[in-house]
Amino acid sequence: MILIDFNGIAIGNVVVQRLAADENLIRHMILNSIRMYRQKFHKEFGEVVIVADGAGNWRKEAYPQYKANRKKSRDESSIDWENVFRIINMVRDEIRDNFPYKVMHQYGCEADDVIAQIALETQEFGKHEPVMIVSADKDFIQLQKYDNIKQFSPMTKKYVKHDNPRLYMMEHIFRGDGGDGVPNVLSDDNVFVEGRRQSPVTKKKIDSWIQSEDLKEAMGQDIYRNFLRNKKMIDLTETPQNIKSEIINNYENQDPWKNKSKVFPYLIEKRCKLLLENVQEFING
Numbered sequence: 001m002i003l004i005d006f007n008g009i010a011i012g013n014v015v016v017q018r019l020a021a022d023e024n025l026i027r028h029m030i031l032n033s034i035r036m037y038r039q040k041f042h043k044e045f046g047e048v049v050i051v052a053d054g055a056g057n058w059r060k061e062a063y064p065q066y067k068a069n070r071k072k073s074r075d076e077s078s079i080d081w082e083n084v085f086r087i088i089n090m091v092r093d094e095i096r097d098n099f100p101y102k103v104m105h106q107y108g109c110e111a112d113d114v115i116a117q118i119a120l121e122t123q124e125f126g127k128h129e130p131v132m133i134v135s136a137d138k139d140f141i142q143l144q145k146y147d148n149i150k151q152f153s154p155m156t157k158k159y160v161k162h163d164n165p166r167l168y169m170m171e172h173i174f175r176g177d178g179g180d181g182v183p184n185v186l187s188d189d190n191v192f193v194e195g196r197r198q199s200p201v202t203k204k205k206i207d208s209w210i211q212s213e214d215l216k217e218a219m220g221q222d223i224y225r226n227f228l229r230n231k232k233m234i235d236l237t238e239t240p241q242n243i244k245s246e247i248i249n250n251y252e253n254q255d256p257w258k259n260k261s262k263v264f265p266y267l268i269e270k271r272c273k274l275l276l277e278n279v280q281e282f283i284n285g
Contacts, residue, residue: 002041003115005135006052006105009033009154010088012136014079016155021083024271027091031275033154034095037134039281041152045132049251051114052092052105058240059110059233066233068181068193098266100283102254109243112139116236117247119149136160139177142169142236167210173230174206182233185219185226 013029038048059066074081096103104114115133120143122129128148133140136155143149144165151160162168176184176198183191186199212218219227232238260283267276275282 001118001129002037002045002048002132002134003118004034004037004048004050005111005115005133005137006030006050006092007088007111008135008137010091011084012154014084021080021087023087023090026084026087027094027270028272028275030088030091031095031272034101035275035278035281037152037154041132041134045130045150048101049118050092050095050101050103051111051118052089052103053111054106054109054114056108057110058108058113058243062232063182063189063229065181065189065193070181094266094270096256098259098262100257100260100263102251102256104247104251104254106243106247106250109239109247111135112137112236113239113243114247115140116143117239117244118251119143119146120237121248121251122146122148139172139234139236141165142172169235170210171206173227173234174209175201176230177234180233182230183226185223185230187226189229 010026010030013033014026017029034048034050042048057066092103092105095101104118105111106114115135119131119133122131123146131149133143133149133151134154135151136153138160140151141160141162142165144151144160144162152158153160174185176182176187178192181192183189184198184201186201190196191198209215209218215227216224263282264276264279267279
């Protein structure tokens with residue numbers, strides 16, 4: 001399967017191409033990207049699955065500071081993000097209704113959770129179906145510990161690879177993720193929202209933690225508490241079990257192939273002239 005990080009490619013197109021909040025232009029860029037990645041990976045990895053962010057977020061409930069500065073950054077941007085997200089969500093629903101692809105957006109979780117859970121499901125019962133994750137998000141590197149899971153970045157147009165995905169995830173947890181508002185393990189919960197500097201985490205310190213036989217003892221209670229905070233935010237196996245079950249149930253109960261005949265009329269209706277020339281690339285095996 002080809003798991004496409006829908007919000008990732010949509011927002012990436014808007015930012016990189018400096019697109020205005022133009023419905024037709026954004027629609028074309030999104031659909032053309034999907035066509036291109038399907039054409040590139042279909043033969044080896046199978047069919048496309050569109051995965052978008054859902055409303056609500058279990059991480060923010062567990063850690064209110066999660067991505068707390070994102071809204072401020074977008075409010076200060078020259079891009080009309082409210083309108084952009086309206087268009088992105090509209091196109092997502094159009095794909096669900098008119099294309100033969102499963103479209104996933106689950107209440108309470110991000111696309112990361114859905115992509116990870118569907119990919120991890122391929123480890124069950126010896127399935128090991130080839131999986132291509134189309135996303136620039138480095139959080140997915142941790143899934144590369146499984147040989148059947150690969151990743152391609154739409155931003156760099158290159159495969160995302162790491163020699164030691166398990167070590168990468170541990171270092172990521174120790175260092176945190178500033179872009180998501182997750183501090184390093186030496187810093188308290190509010191360091192970003194209060195605009196303070198983090199306490200530095202050195203490579204020497206990380207090496208000592210990794211080599212320790214008892215991480216809790218090596219870190220001490222307060223730092224270990226921050227480690228667990230970060231692990232919950234970063235480790236994609238930490239998604240709550242009820243959400244995992246809902247994801248798999250939703251995925252297994254979708255039957256989008258009935259939409260195959262709708263693609264051509266849809267592209268005509270939306271006046272996607274250039275995409276009509278390659279309409280078979282959306283549906284052919």
